[in-house]
Amino acid sequence: VESSIPEHMREAWRKYSPQGFKTKDEFEGEVVRHIETTLARSLFNCDELAAYSGTSLAFRDRLIIDWNKTQQRQTFADQKRIYYLSLEFLMGRALDNAMLNVGLKGVAKEGLEDLGFRVEDIISQEHDAALGNGGLGRLAACFLDSLASLNYPAWGYGLRYRYGIFKQEIENGYQVEIPDYWLDFNPWEFPRHDVTVDVQFYGWVNKYTDDEGKQVVSWQDGELVTATAYDAPVPGYGTPTVNNLRLWSSKASSGEFDFSKFNSGEYESAVADQQRAETISAVLYPNDNLERGKELRLKQQYFWCAASLHDIVRRFKKTGRTWDEFPDQVAIQLNDTHPTLAIVELQRILIDKEGLEWPKAWDIVTKTFGYTNHTVLPEALEKWSVPLIQNLLPRHLQLIYEINLYFLQQVERRFPKDRDLLSRVSIIEESTPKMVRMAYLAIVGSHKVNGVAELHSDLIKTTIFKDFVTVYGPDKFTNVTNGITPRRWLHQANPRLSELIASKLGGYDFLKDLTLLNKLEPFIDDKDFKKEWAEIKYANKVRLAQHILKTTGVSVNPKALFDVQVKRIHEYKRQQLNIFGVIHRYITLKGLSAEERKKVAPRVSIFGGKAAPGYWMAKTIIHLINKVGEVINNDPEIGDALKVIFLEDYNVSKAEIIVPASDISEHISTAGTEASGTSNMKFVLNGGLVIGTLDGANIEITREIGEQNIFLFGNLSEDVEDLRHHHFYGNYQVDSELQKVFDLIKSGKFGDESAFGALIAAITEHGDYYLVSDDFDSYRKTQDLIDETFKNQEEWVTKSITSVARMGFFTSDRCINEYADTIWNIEPLAVADEKEA
Numbered sequence: 001v002e003s004s005i006p007e008h009m010r011e012a013w014r015k016y017s018p019q020g021f022k023t024k025d026e027f028e029g030e031v032v033r034h035i036e037t038t039l040a041r042s043l044f045n046c047d048e049l050a051a052y053s054g055t056s057l058a059f060r061d062r063l064i065i066d067w068n069k070t071q072q073r074q075t076f077a078d079q080k081r082i083y084y085l086s087l088e089f090l091m092g093r094a095l096d097n098a099m100l101n102v103g104l105k106g107v108a109k110e111g112l113e114d115l116g117f118r119v120e121d122i123i124s125q126e127h128d129a130a131l132g133n134g135g136l137g138r139l140a141a142c143f144l145d146s147l148a149s150l151n152y153p154a155w156g157y158g159l160r161y162r163y164g165i166f167k168q169e170i171e172n173g174y175q176v177e178i179p180d181y182w183l184d185f186n187p188w189e190f191p192r193h194d195v196t197v198d199v200q201f202y203g204w205v206n207k208y209t210d211d212e213g214k215q216v217v218s219w220q221d222g223e224l225v226t227a228t229a230y231d232a233p234v235p236g237y238g239t240p241t242v243n244n245l246r247l248w249s250s251k252a253s254s255g256e257f258d259f260s261k262f263n264s265g266e267y268e269s270a271v272a273d274q275q276r277a278e279t280i281s282a283v284l285y286p287n288d289n290l291e292r293g294k295e296l297r298l299k300q301q302y303f304w305c306a307a308s309l310h311d312i313v314r315r316f317k318k319t320g321r322t323w324d325e326f327p328d329q330v331a332i333q334l335n336d337t338h339p340t341l342a343i344v345e346l347q348r349i350l351i352d353k354e355g356l357e358w359p360k361a362w363d364i365v366t367k368t369f370g371y372t373n374h375t376v377l378p379e380a381l382e383k384w385s386v387p388l389i390q391n392l393l394p395r396h397l398q399l400i401y402e403i404n405l406y407f408l409q410q411v412e413r414r415f416p417k418d419r420d421l422l423s424r425v426s427i428i429e430e431s432t433p434k435m436v437r438m439a440y441l442a443i444v445g446s447h448k449v450n451g452v453a454e455l456h457s458d459l460i461k462t463t464i465f466k467d468f469v470t471v472y473g474p475d476k477f478t479n480v481t482n483g484i485t486p487r488r489w490l491h492q493a494n495p496r497l498s499e500l501i502a503s504k505l506g507g508y509d510f511l512k513d514l515t516l517l518n519k520l521e522p523f524i525d526d527k528d529f530k531k532e533w534a535e536i537k538y539a540n541k542v543r544l545a546q547h548i549l550k551t552t553g554v555s556v557n558p559k560a561l562f563d564v565q566v567k568r569i570h571e572y573k574r575q576q577l578n579i580f581g582v583i584h585r586y587i588t589l590k591g592l593s594a595e596e597r598k599k600v601a602p603r604v605s606i607f608g609g610k611a612a613p614g615y616w617m618a619k620t621i622i623h624l625i626n627k628v629g630e631v632i633n634n635d636p637e638i639g640d641a642l643k644v645i646f647l648e649d650y651n652v653s654k655a656e657i658i659v660p661a662s663d664i665s666e667h668i669s670t671a672g673t674e675a676s677g678t679s680n681m682k683f684v685l686n687g688g689l690v691i692g693t694l695d696g697a698n699i700e701i702t703r704e705i706g707e708q709n710i711f712l713f714g715n716l717s718e719d720v721e722d723l724r725h726h727h728f729y730g731n732y733q734v735d736s737e738l739q740k741v742f743d744l745i746k747s748g749k750f751g752d753e754s755a756f757g758a759l760i761a762a763i764t765e766h767g768d769y770y771l772v773s774d775d776f777d778s779y780r781k782t783q784d785l786i787d788e789t790f791k792n793q794e795e796w797v798t799k800s801i802t803s804v805a806r807m808g809f810f811t812s813d814r815c816i817n818e819y820a821d822t823i824w825n826i827e828p829l830a831v832a833d834e835k836e837a
């Protein structure tokens with residue numbers, strides 16, 4: 001407050017405060033000014049990268065003007081805000097999105113043409129912001145887009161990794177990881193060197209009685225690391241709301257950097273301290289659906305939670321309200337258990353710093369937090385060892401024990417003498433060493449727990465969190481089915497389809513209310529419309545075919561059926577089922593005469609995705625796909641009938657090319673393992689059909705678009721346990737057609753067979769945990785049905801259009817409104833001057 005300009009001196013500010021460009025001429029002026037002054041370049045020295053930078057800076061200026069207004073509006077409105085805490089934000093590129101969301105892409109396109117550039121080339125200069133692994137991080141990014149588009153007062157909080165997810169290269173069929181240093185030039189962030197928080201680690205807890213006889217608990221000594229805020233604007237679509245994504249960067253605290261060491265010649269050790277601090281935000285852990293319990297990861301989690309909580313509390317305190325109003329002003333959503341320490345940190349602030357009594361403080365905490373679970377896979381459920389927390393965060397460990405005691409006493413009162421129940425729900429697992437079960441802590445510290453698709457939300461209630469349903473009753477648990485933003489995943493990725501839809505619906509309102517897509521149903525028999533629909537898909541396939549040729553050297557026929565599976569490589573997602581199916585198809589094709597082969601529907605099997613660097617089995621799957629591709633793509637007998645492509649370095653910007661170009665995409669996880677999936681929604685929204693298991697959101701997609709428009713196969717989730725049991729104790733035989741595939745691999749057809757031994761043994765000898773053999777037959781037969789259906793293009797396009805028309809439910813706008821109503825209890829902030837998109 002003391003830093004604001006006095007009222008009587010604000011006239012000059014108002015007069016000169018920038019308004020941002022609106023016309024093509026103003027845009028060009030801004031771009032040239034940035035290129036010549038901010039970047040110190042000239043028209044004699046302006047490549048596409050410089051033009052990208054100038055364009056981005058011009059748009060950033062515009063966004064930051066609206067950002068400032070949004071923040072002021074939100075502060076004055078004094079409404080409840082939602083804070084979304086996520087260790088991952090997989091944002092992808094920002095420029096195209098900014099252009100479309102503020103409705104100035106047309107202006108930029110013409111302006112750039114005047115300056116000698118094509119807008120597509122400029123957009124593709126941008127390096128993806130790849131601060132995430134996969135679905136969980138991309139969901140956070142879609143949520144930010146919806147929160148801003150719906151005018152919710154919302155902040156994202158995360159870490160500013162210097163290295164995002166690694167870049168993947170394929171060498172001799174193997175994945176190689178290249179560091180992704182992405183901050184060389186990032187025009188989208190604002191360093192806030194004045195917004196810092198000192199975060200403490202290690203040390204010890206001092207409990208004593210002060211002079212006035214009061215019990216004091218103080219966490220002392222240890223080391224301090226400074227968190228500096230970096231803000232990125234998040235523009236809403238067709239609204240002046242620009243929200244904030246605040247990412248924290250670590251450096252040695254100035255109080256900590258030891259100048260005496262520095263001066264006494266211990267230069268190296270002083271620098272080492274500095275580097276140790278900077279290491280905290282250096283790199284994103286590249287694991288998807290896996291937690292490995294590394295100390296540095298725990299440091300990242302606390303560093304980010306402590307800085308964010310401090311920031312939130314600081315903002316709340318400025319309102320001058322009392323603590324019991326905190327949950328009316330603040331909602332915090334935990335994206336998985338990664339930010340669970342925020343619960344403990346808020347309790348610590350309230351007890352140790354603000355002097356509140358335990359029950360009162362705990363009531364505030366639980367009213368504030370909500371927790372989203374994203375997996376039931378046991379290897380992904382976070383547990384931290386007690387000795388590790390004891391050492392790094394001694395006060396927090398005490399509080400975790402007290403939270404547990406307080407909780408277990410409650411349970412004991414309601415279920416006296418049920419000692420089994422007590423030990424089952426205890427936040428502390430009595431193992432050696434003892435472990436803190438983070439999901440349990442998150443449940444106990446939140447007022448709502450949600451899963452991300454109906455099946456998943458049912459499963460968490462009946463399996464991993466069953467006992468908590470007993471303790472709390474079913475109402476604490478709820479479902480919010482995931483969604484995707486139609487702005488990026490339809491309008492931006494597939495502009496021609498978006499335009500065609502708009503031409504039938506009389507405008508782009510569907511981008512803000514996706515249920516309007518159902519107005520497409522009357523056009524399902526419109527011949528010209530269908531033709532155009534099919535042409536757009538074809539053009540998107542041509543574009544992908546060009547990308548494939550450029551990046552792999554393989555030429556594919558865009559008339560072939562494009563069959564796509566792009567996602568992180570994981571045994572539960574079953575890329576191995578897909579590639580075994582491809583090998584089986586190859587065997588079948590080889591058994592046909594040349595005449596017969598001509599009648600087969602030609603197919604291109606496209607794979608993409610990263611394996612965690614330490615996930616050996618996933619890397620083996622990538623290797624097999626690449627080796628199979630080498631053989632099949634070079635078999636002259638096969639020609640166009642089958643091609644197998646592995647696309648390197650799958651990421652958000654590549655997804656924007658791949659998703660609009662699929663005929664069929666594969667979502668074939670073992671039933672009950674994929675919490676939701678979100679790419680399934682993206683593919684269908686772009687007119688692709690799906691082959692899938694009855695898992696995650698596939699089930700709800702089927703319900704919405706109709707059973708006749710999706711290719712389902714495989715065992716049901718309720719049968720998985722029995723089947724697994726049978727693998728060990730029954731007389732289990734691998735599917736005979738799958739055995740043929742294994743025999744061909746073992747013959748050395750795809751190179752050194754020993755490289756793939758483990759992949760086969762997992763199925764033939766180690767219990768086939770993911771039920772590949774059980775589902776192989778129905779998978780194959782369903783693929784055959786797809787071939788048949790694809791031959792009838794008329795019918796295929798009908799399915800495609802019908803599906804898109806019924807996808808309205810899967811917008812992340814619906815999803816965010818559900819969170820707002822049922823978990824956060826927040827309202828959008830009225831915006832006076834809604835802009836036309």
Ligand code: GPQ
Pocket residue numbers: 133134135136137139287288289290336374375380452482674675676677678696
């Ligand atoms: N998900 Cl626990 C991830 O991407 N990474 C993770 O570490 C965990 C979950 C995914 C999940 O596998 C998908 O089924 C979901 O659609 C996605 O989160 C978003 O909820």
